[in-house]
Amino acid sequence: MKTTLDELLALTRVVDSGSITAAAEQLGQTTSGVSRALARLEEKLGVTLLRRTTRRLELTEEGSVFLVQARRIIAAVEAAEEQMTLRRQVPSGLLRVNAASPFMLHVLVPLVEGFRARYPQVELELNSDDLIIDLLEQRTDLAIRIGALRDSSLHARLLATTRIRILASPAYLAEHGTPQTVADLQRHSLIGFTQPRSLNLWPLRSPHDEDIEIIPSLRASSGETIRHLALAGAGLVRLSDFMTEQDRASGALVEVLADLNLPRLQPINAVYHRNTALSARIACFLDYLSERLEGQAWVA
Known part of the structure; x- marks a missing residue:
């Protein structure tokens, strides 16, 4: 890959802040350093990403398309770094989990004691509901959903089929x-x-x-x-x-x-809203579930 993360950060910060000077201040770099990063990026891609005028910077059509992908790459890197950070923490606090009664009884309940032994500082609250619930209205941190997902606003992790x-x-x-x-x-x-x-x-x-x-x-x-x-x-x-x-x-x-x-x-997914304060609890619960479900006779 020719493009560096620093160059992607330079582009997104310039667009978000509206100027190279403001972006340089946010990144703790010099104005000339950010300007050179943008120039290198455009040279590598062979396109003009930003039109520079005396008053403002404006994305070209190619710049708009590339910016979408740049944001995704940066978000993916940040998410990966966050996950590594979370795994160094000791998960603790309340985790509210919702699942349909059959999955709760046949899958989750037999795994509860093993999870509690591994993560004694996480307090579990288990709720059953056979209908799809609103996570925020029901004060639920994590829900297990079986079948095709409909709500694209939620983060999802496939646990099994x-x-x-x-x-x-x-x-x-x-x-x-x-x-x-x-x-x-x-x-x-x-x-x-x-x-x-x-x-x-x-x-x-x-x-x-x-x-x-x-x-x-x-x-x-x-x-x-x-x-x-x-x-x-x-x-x-x-x-x-x-x-x-x-x-x-x-x-x-x-x-x-x-x-x-x-x-x-049938896919079995865990769904949740992105919430940094809960992430350590959610991550450890999902990792434990994935580990224990692997090799189960009913997993296809």
């Missing part, structure tokens, strides 16, 4: 038969979610390889409730591997229509 399967209890199948085709589902009791609609799209092969929207005869708002309904023999369900691993291993739930199941993977 998991498969989705169609399942039923052996007792239900013994009484009602095992479906062999998608059309057979019309004869069965289908258990779905009250909302959102996307959770009632079952990943089953169709003429266009699109997920099939089912019409549930029984609905619930919580995935954990739906799991217990399936265990009780109430019907067929669509659930993620992370919450049914033990049920499938024990035979309490069995997969149906496996040969028609499309390879759909």
